[in-house]
Ligand SMILES: Nc1ncnc2c1ncn2[C@@H]1O[C@H](COP(=O)(O)OP(=O)(O)O)[C@@H](O)[C@H]1O
């Protein structure tokens with residue numbers, strides 16, 4: 001079964017076709033990368049898939065259910081989770097609390113039980129904190145367990161978003177440029193984290209400019225240019241595609 | 254929390270007459286409203302310039318129900334709180350979609366409408382002349398006199414602080430704070446941000462309404478001006494001064510700004526101006542508010558050792 005289907009999807013911003021008539025699908029268990037030069041529409045595509053934007057045309061199916069028009073929180077409940085290229089951290093909270101918000105859907109969210117701090121809430125929070133600690137360690141944030149999010153460096157915040165997204169226990173994780181702004185060592189660590197996430201059975205949709213990383217870990221690649229699909233296939237196929245070569249050379253020239 | 258209980262219990266040692274108790278009760282009433290309002294402003298990052306309106310509705314609800322319909326005070330308080338909660342829910346749905354200045358203006362509008370209605374519906378409310386009502390009676394027991402009110406208010410304040418602290422450190426509270434931190438960040442992990450905003454708006458309105466009911470009984474007489482725009486600004490200033498996103502900060506802010514006019518009784522005509530100066534000074538010199546700024550200073554001094 002295909003996990004995600006994007007069909008003839010378009011998004012227009014006052015005349016700018018950020019995404020145009022785009023069709024592709026993501027198979028479960030894959031690491032599926034979306035590549036393309038800046039402004040190609042990758043982030044817009046993520047926003048369309050996760051319900052942050054509503055499409056101008058076309059539709060999105062997740063697990064064969066039509067999901068375009070649903071709110072992000074409804075999609076999260078269906079098993080979609082993501083990170084942001086421009087960080088969306090809760091800077092008013094501790095790092096681990098950021099991750100705990102990620103587990104929101106799996107906690108007792110009754111208002112009265114929270115207000116009265118019933119034993120079930122205390123227990124749930126204790127277990128949640130333990131699991132979120134593990135997640136922070138998993139993404140390499142062990143030394144920030146007691147930190148305020150506002151005191152953390154950029155590279156750590158990128159990982160914090162991954163930990164938060166994982167806390168939601170997604171079926172599909174969308175990562176928007178997780179390695180952007182990181183140094184080579186940090187990039188390699190993120191690379192490792194992504195592989196382990198995929199190995200744990202979570203489907204990963206990845207937007208990344210680091211071509212070495214993309215070619216190394218992807219099962220499938222979709223290349224975009226000006227909101228349209230330029231090419232798709234295995235890393236070897238996409239790398240050999242003359243249009244891709246041209247677009248990339250063009251972008252770099 | 255224990256410290257708060259000790260302060261509440263020990264303060265009367267310095268009270269030489271019932272006037273002190275009266276001021277103390279008002280300070281604690283304001284503190285309870287501010288603890289609720291701070292959940293909305295400080296934690297969830299929303300704003301309301303209309304909360305004195307909800308306070309006044311609680312007060313008038315109790316006055317109307319007890320005097321005209323002979324409802325027992327606790328029943329009147331509960332019904333008023335439910336109605337105010339429902340009202341906050343109904344108006345909160347559309348207006349909490351607004352952000353920043355627009356939300357401020359919309360809540361300001363609500364406060365003003367409530368104030369005008371109380372003033373003009375004189376058939377029920379007595380108009381600008383106000384309404385009087387009886388003591389608070391419950392289970393054959395009557396709360397009267399400033400001393401007794403002081404202890405009632407003290408217990409309720411501690412209860413309010415306890416509830417607020419519980420909430421903040423819970424899944425619901427973290428979701429509320431996440432709404433403040435990043436709405437889209439909260440949404441994509443499953444937080445229905447609009448519902449949480451409405452929830453905290455309703456909770457803070459109910460806090461204000463309950464205190465309004467009690468205030469009405471304690472005072473024995475109310476006028477529409479308890480719901481004025483100035484009242485709402487007063488409340489917000491208390492929260493901002495004491496410390497946004499700090500439960501105890503809200504209490505400190507409320508106490509300071511309730512005591513201040515007593516201390517400055519001789520320059521009463523400048524009260525609004527002084528309030529403005531305090532607000533501006535806080536925003537400029539300690540945007541996190543008094544208590545959080547002081548705590549941060551203490552922490553850094555300790556770390557410096
Ligand atoms: N909210 C928006 N409003 C207007 N234009 C937008 C918006 N978001 C993206 N765009 C435009 O859409 C195009 C694609 O942007 P984006 O999806 O961010 O590309 P990428 O992530 O591939 O760099 C760009 O031309 C960008 O300026």
Ligand SMILES: [Mg+2]
Nearest residue numbers: 042043044085
């Ligand atoms: Mg982008």
